[in-house]
């Protein structure tokens with residue numbers, strides 16, 4: 001029933017106005033699924049390779065479609081993704097492009113779910129999933145590679161850890177976003193928004209910490225449950241080989257100073273989450289920081305692990321971090337992403353399913369998070385391509401998908 005009978009690929013817009021790949025998968029019994037590739041700006045050195053959309057589409061038409069159409073069942077995700085790997089023939093998807101691969105992988109999963117008449121999370125996770133929901137980490141203030149003349153730290157993330165439901169968590173994050181707008185206005189600080197919809201004021205990182213602290217406290221009082229916050233430092237973007245350290249507007253921090261700085265902020269603000277606090281090549285520094293603060297906060301590897309089981313295994317062996325960011329396009333298929341989540345779970349690491357800074361209205365990651373019982377999802381706080389996922393989570397919780 002789920003035998004793939006056609007795949008159509010096209011170029012569509014992403015949220016930055018760049019071209020990305022959209023895939024439609026059709027099956028023998030009339031099943032249909034559509035997937036779109038997101039795209040990063042602060043990409044990790046070890047990520048799967050995204051090709052220009054036109055090129056990725058041409059290569060996938062030539063190499064992947066003949067191995068999928070009439071050959072593979074969309075309902076069998078491992079077969080679909082194995083065929084994509086075989087068609088690609090490299091270990092980083094530079095043959096057909098991770099953007100074509102992930103769009104087809106996600107479209108096939110949705111076509112498989114469509115044939116079953118089941119929600120995507122249930123097709124991916126089974127009937128016993130769908131009762132646990134991830135806590136959404138909402139990007140509220142940001143800079144780094146996502147906005148010019150703003151904070152050095154890439155993302156200040158609200159974390160509504162005490163929310164009784166996804167719906168309340170999502171609204172709490174939006175309220176923190178609004179509260180920060182009001183605080184910025186009170187301080188006469190004009191602010192545009194960065195790529196993910198976070199405020200991008202021209203303030204020091206220290207001032208951003210103060211503003212976040214005030215905003216989450218105010219909103220927590222209003223909503224009546226605990227809201228903490230966390231960071232994506234995007235340390236690999238700050239680290240400079242030549243400077244032999246982390247380059248901030250107010251100076252360079254050595255690796256030891258960076259560890260001390262982040263550990264100090266975890267203490268001072270009770271941060272519940274720190275992503276990529278250190279460079280993507282420095283397992284040892286990740287391990288040092290984890291030894292210091294790993295019992296009180298999540299130390300999450302994004303560029304460090306790039307959703308890759310081998311890099312994650314190396315991190316587990318080194319006690320580097322206690323959490324992994326999961327981005328399907330960083331590794332190229334849903335199978336690879338689920339394998340990374342399963343290894344993380346088996347090793348006591350928490351998974352945080354994540355969007356990219358360049359996004360589309362695709363909602364697959366909301367389903368992936370629920371399907372795998374991931375404790376967190378990072379997918380912004382406001383903005384259409386972000387609310388697409390957040391509103392889908394609300395619908396999943398409401399049994400309305």
Ligand SMILES: O=C(O)[C@@H](CO)OP(=O)(O)O
Pocket residue numbers: 039040041042043044155196232234302354355356357358
């Ligand atoms: O660093 C990150 O975690 C992501 C998403 O927030 O950014 P980008 O997609 O630019 O890599």
Ligand SMILES: [Mg+2]
Pocket residue numbers: 232234275276302303325
């Ligand atoms: Mg990151």
